[in-house]
Amino acid sequence: MRESYLFLSISFLYLPSLSSIQMMIVIMAAQATSKNKADVIAWAEDAGFDTHFSEGEETTIIGVIGDGRPVVKEQIGRMPGVERIVPILKPFKIASREFKQKNTHFNIGGHEIGGKGLVLMAGPCSVESRSQIIETAHAVKEAGAHILRGGAYKPRSSPYSFQGLGEEGLKYLAEAREETGLPIITEVMEPALVPLVCEYADILQIGARNMQNYALLHAVGKSQHPVLLKRGMSSLIEEWLMSAEYILSHGNTRVMLSERGIRTFETYTRNTFDINAIAVAKHLSHLPIIADPSHATGKWEYVAAAAKASIAAGADGLIIEVHPNPAEALSDGMQSLKPERFAKLVTDMRRVALAVDRDITK
Numbered sequence: 001m002r003e004s005y006l007f008l009s010i011s012f013l014y015l016p017s018l019s020s021i022q023m024m025i026v027i028m029a030a031q032a033t034s035k036n037k038a039d040v041i042a043w044a045e046d047a048g049f050d051t052h053f054s055e056g057e058e059t060t061i062i063g064v065i066g067d068g069r070p071v072v073k074e075q076i077g078r079m080p081g082v083e084r085i086v087p088i089l090k091p092f093k094i095a096s097r098e099f100k101q102k103n104t105h106f107n108i109g110g111h112e113i114g115g116k117g118l119v120l121m122a123g124p125c126s127v128e129s130r131s132q133i134i135e136t137a138h139a140v141k142e143a144g145a146h147i148l149r150g151g152a153y154k155p156r157s158s159p160y161s162f163q164g165l166g167e168e169g170l171k172y173l174a175e176a177r178e179e180t181g182l183p184i185i186t187e188v189m190e191p192a193l194v195p196l197v198c199e200y201a202d203i204l205q206i207g208a209r210n211m212q213n214y215a216l217l218h219a220v221g222k223s224q225h226p227v228l229l230k231r232g233m234s235s236l237i238e239e240w241l242m243s244a245e246y247i248l249s250h251g252n253t254r255v256m257l258s259e260r261g262i263r264t265f266e267t268y269t270r271n272t273f274d275i276n277a278i279a280v281a282k283h284l285s286h287l288p289i290i291a292d293p294s295h296a297t298g299k300w301e302y303v304a305a306a307a308k309a310s311i312a313a314g315a316d317g318l319i320i321e322v323h324p325n326p327a328e329a330l331s332d333g334m335q336s337l338k339p340e341r342f343a344k345l346v347t348d349m350r351r352v353a354l355a356v357d358r359d360i361t362k
């Protein structure tokens, strides 16, 4: 008796009441005409809602996003060509698996991200000089990396630490891409610099410290450039997905999530690698997940273990710090791998990838 009462009250609480629906997905019938689809969009937009159109091979779906007001489900449900309506009750909408069941995948410089093959991004924490980034680019490419990382604008805890070379660093990255063919990923820290960084970078990195810099999220969303969104060091998974939502809400679909460790009571490692977050984010979202075992551990000795574990947990790729001479690095030397160690790790990671029915292409 008690149990059934409890069940009833829980199901009542979670019943999708119409007034709570702020977004729904309109699934169009296979035989729906272009006019039917245009009519649904026109109706929703006339009523003041934003729409999101996605035409797949088999189905066309139209996301209708409310601004806090309930979306009127019945009226759209009666329109010609509409097959069914699915409400999205999660606070993150476009980022959710309800919105898109299949994994998001896209191509960057010939590399599929979010597909069967894992993507490897590697390079120094900071671009320190022309020769340093070019030497590292060749070394990581030789070892099997697909994308070159390197920070030109660095978010440092101390204002007296090396802050990055700025545009000069971006130019060296572009030269390294020219020489090796590797696409580049680099961090952008402020909205005003988004256009400049887009001129050089193939992927914009949003750092952990800026995960909730909403002006920056809007700016990278509008840029339509691919984005790697690091998880904030004290952020909930839900907050991380809400930040992705900011970017996606601008129609920028090429978003990757990156787990880079969170703050816990443990101090032996720099952060605690939240391996759970990879499984949880994959379950909740269709976006690709990139593991960052370098920042997650903070010590090069543990990078390989965390890297291999992330692949087993379902990561779609990794971003790993590699420096030709870690002892002399201007940032994050303690967690940077020497190129030879990175090369060995790539071989080991490939074996783990194959064991979980993934691959790391050469």
Ligand code: PEP
Binding pocket: 125, 151, 155, 206, 207, 208, 209, 230, 260, 292, 295
């Ligand atoms: C980095 O990639 O060098 C970096 C600063 O990362 P995070 O934002 O995760 O600390």
Ligand code: MN
Binding pocket: 125, 126, 295, 321, 331, 332
């Ligand atoms: Mn770093």
